[in-house]
Amino acid sequence: MWEVVLTYIKAFVVGGAICSLAQILINTTKLTAGKILVIFMLGGVFLQAVGLYGYIVDFAGAGATVPISGFGYLLAEGAIKGAQAGLFGAITGGLSSASAGVTAAVVFSFLAALVFKPKSKLN
Numbered sequence: 001m002w003e004v005v006l007t008y009i010k011a012f013v014v015g016g017a018i019c020s021l022a023q024i025l026i027n028t029t030k031l032t033a034g035k036i037l038v039i040f041m042l043g044g045v046f047l048q049a050v051g052l053y054g055y056i057v058d059f060a061g062a063g064a065t066v067p068i069s070g071f072g073y074l075l076a077e078g079a080i081k082g083a084q085a086g087l088f089g090a091i092t093g094g095l096s097s098a099s100a101g102v103t104a105a106v107v108f109s110f111l112a113a114l115v116f117k118p119k120s121k122l123n
Helices: 002-028 033-049 053-060 068-085 087-115
Strands: none
Touching: 002 033, 002 053, 033 053, 033 068, 053 068, 068 087
């Protein structure tokens, strides 16, 4: 039981630290949300490229894979594994490793648009 509780605590602390860092950037800089997302995604790619993000994922689980930096990690991991099959594998590896998450986001967004009435903020 304590093992499960510790797993949740580790995920909460690491995920919270990532989100807190993003909030600090929002509050103290003039960076737009899109730029911050790109910085975090490329940070995940860079940390995986140097071999560090895998250790963070092993330690925190969903606390490290759910934020956008986890998406960058997933792209880099797929590209690294695909590169073993050549240049084409390096290009398609990241896309194939992230395809399930992207597909789920599109499908659930479509279903939410069917259930709710989307409108612009101007109206």
